[in-house]
Amino acid sequence: MVKGKKTAPKKKPLILVSNDDGISFYGIRLLVDIMKELGEVVVVAPSGPQSGMGHAITIGNTLRLEETNIFKGVKAFECSGTPADCVKLAKDFVLKGRKPDLVVSGINHGSNSSISVLYSGTMSAAMEAAIEGMPSIGFSLCDYSPNAEMEHGRKFIKQIAKQVLEKGMPKGIALNVNIPAKSKGKIKGIKVCRQARARWQEKFEERRDPRGRRYFWMDGNFVSLDNGHDTDEWALDNNYISVVPCSFDMTAHETLAELNASFSKMKKA
Amino acid sequence: MVKGKKTAPKKKPLILVSNDDGISFYGIRLLVDIMKELGEVVVVAPSGPQSGMGHAITIGNTLRLEETNIFKGVKAFECSGTPADCVKLAKDFVLKGRKPDLVVSGINHGSNSSISVLYSGTMSAAMEAAIEGMPSIGFSLCDYSPNAEMEHGRKFIKQIAKQVLEKGMPKGIALNVNIPAKSKGKIKGIKVCRQARARWQEKFEERRDPRGRRYFWMDGNFVSLDNGHDTDEWALDNNYISVVPCSFDMTAHETLAELNASFSKMKKA
Numbered sequence: 285m286v287k288g289k290k291t292a293p294k295k296k297p298l299i300l301v302s303n304d305d306g307i308s309f310y311g312i313r314l315l316v317d318i319m320k321e322l323g324e325v326v327v328v329a330p331s332g333p334q335s336g337m338g339h340a341i342t343i344g345n346t347l348r349l350e351e352t353n354i355f356k357g358v359k360a361f362e363c364s365g366t367p368a369d370c371v372k373l374a375k376d377f378v379l380k381g382r383k384p385d386l387v388v389s390g391i392n393h394g395s396n397s398s399i400s401v402l403y404s405g406t407m408s409a410a411m412e413a414a415i416e417g418m419p420s421i422g423f424s425l426c427d428y429s430p431n432a433e434m435e436h437g438r439k440f441i442k443q444i445a446k447q448v449l450e451k452g453m454p455k456g457i458a459l460n461v462n463i464p465a466k467s468k469g470k471i472k473g474i475k476v477c478r479q480a481r482a483r484w485q486e487k488f489e490e491r492r493d494p495r496g497r498r499y500f501w502m503d504g505n506f507v508s509l510d511n512g513h514d515t516d517e518w519a520l521d522n523n524y525i526s527v528v529p530c531s532f533d534m535t536a537h538e539t540l541a542e543l544n545a546s547f548s549k550m551k552k553a
Numbered sequence: 554m555v556k557g558k559k560t561a562p563k564k565k566p567l568i569l570v571s572n573d574d575g576i577s578f579y580g581i582r583l584l585v586d587i588m589k590e591l592g593e594v595v596v597v598a599p600s601g602p603q604s605g606m607g608h609a610i611t612i613g614n615t616l617r618l619e620e621t622n623i624f625k626g627v628k629a630f631e632c633s634g635t636p637a638d639c640v641k642l643a644k645d646f647v648l649k650g651r652k653p654d655l656v657v658s659g660i661n662h663g664s665n666s667s668i669s670v671l672y673s674g675t676m677s678a679a680m681e682a683a684i685e686g687m688p689s690i691g692f693s694l695c696d697y698s699p700n701a702e703m704e705h706g707r708k709f710i711k712q713i714a715k716q717v718l719e720k721g722m723p724k725g726i727a728l729n730v731n732i733p734a735k736s737k738g739k740i741k742g743i744k745v746c747r748q749a750r751a752r753w754q755e756k757f758e759e760r761r762d763p764r765g766r767r768y769f770w771m772d773g774n775f776v777s778l779d780n781g782h783d784t785d786e787w788a789l790d791n792n793y794i795s796v797v798p799c800s801f802d803m804t805a806h807e808t809l810a811e812l813n814a815s816f817s818k819m820k821k822a
Contacts, residue, residue: 342771346768346769347770399801402684403608411671454805476816478804498618527812533750534671534799543798547716547796550716
């Protein structure tokens with residue numbers, strides 16, 4: 285927006301919507317509904333479930349992209365690929381050079397807090413947008429029950445998206461927003477947090493197929509390793525919405541000096 | 554290792570090997586060959602190509618795991634899933650509680666430097682190990698030509714793996730090691746670096762299938778956005794092996810204060 289030209293008619297912001305549960309999931313329907321109040325919405329989302337896809341992209345195979353009219357009055361495309369593929373196709377093909385003012389992904393069915401951000405397809409769409417310099421937010425609901433209620437998140441999702449549209453964000457950042465389950469009661473507010481240290485303790489369930497051959501289902505429990513009160517896990521446990529700014533710079537900067545020292549010694553050895 | 558017990562016989566370190574090009578790829582054969590000189594090797598690797606899979610895991614589908622004798626004298630399993638699945642299955646099923654002293658992944662056919670670390674299946678195996686507290690390294694060769702020569706990396710790979718086995722690593726870190734192509738001439742040494750700022754500029758090639766329906770191939774060019782001399786791209790351009798310590802904490806810590814300030818103002822509005 286041009287500052288000082290307050291009388292000029294405001295151009296509607298362009299908002300790209302994606303997800304990882306697939307284009308027909310009710311979480312993305314609600315997200316589209318909220319975003320329509322804030323701008324012009326274009327949807328590019330996977331045609332089927334892509335949960336747990338992390339930052340996967342489709343390079344060894346072909347991609348399909350088909351227009352669909354499942355969202356009334358909204359330009360929408362379903363893509364055979366991953367959430368990251370969707371954002372790439374949106375940017376380079378669907379939007380033909382128009383740069384979204386905001387990219388949102390979700391609402392995911394299940395938590396993407398803490399370490400789950402790495403495995404999350406929802407967040408990979410947001411991260412892909414951040415890499416491309418677009419402000420982006422992934423929204424997830426911490427409720428795995430079938431048909432989990434999401435409507436209680438509506439006003440917070442709108443508030444956070446509006447804030448980012450109006451105030452912008454630090455460059456190259458995607459917000460990882462997690463919303464407590466409705467069953468936990470009244471949401472107390474929004475907390476900006478760091479990612480809690482945690483991991484998944486997997487359990488592989490061994491089964492036999494009808495031909496007697498072994499296969500596995502991955503299952504697991506979330507194990508918290510962090511007692512901090514400044515983490516997303518703390519916020520969610522205490523019924524706040526957690527907002528973690530995420531970066532695609534994976535460098536562990538704090539270890540560079542130590543590793544430099546030990547690797548230079550190695551070279552002399 | 555127990556300090557002060559220098560006369561006790563050293564136990565052979567346990568080394569888990571995976572990759573993303575698939576278990577039959579020649580890059581993993583060379584890596585297994587090198588690791589056999591350093592310890593007891595167990596392989597759990599994808600049965601087929603998993604390039605570009607990022608940190609995907611298989612949660613909406615089943616997994617297969619079959620023992621194979623393709624590596625002489627080495628216990629090896631091929632898995633239908635992603636590189637991250639392989640490490641999870643290795644830890645929880647194949648190794649039955651034995652914790653590897655080192656997890657290595659690769660040698661990848663093609664660069665995983667800079668932003669490519671996010672899309673990399675090779676690095677997701679290493680990151681998964683780091684999450685589990687195991688020292689880990691992903692090795693990639695910056696050469697996309699078919700049957701790219703990898704042997705010139707052998708002594709450096711052994712040196713880096715040995716260093717990590719002997720000196721350990723900061724906790725929760727995976728090393729992203731990229732090796733210049735042989736065609737670039739003599740390797741000058743090893744540099745510990747940060748991840749360069751860069752992105753992929755995609756090009757989607759539109760084609761028609763035999764039934765006239767549209768499909769796409771993703772292609773793209775690497776675009777460097779960084780002039781620093783402390784980056785992996787600089788090191789590789791100058792014929793050094795690049796070593797980037799990678800963390801699974803995605804939090805953009807440097808933005809927490811700024812976002813906290815702007816989000817608290819929002820709440821008052």
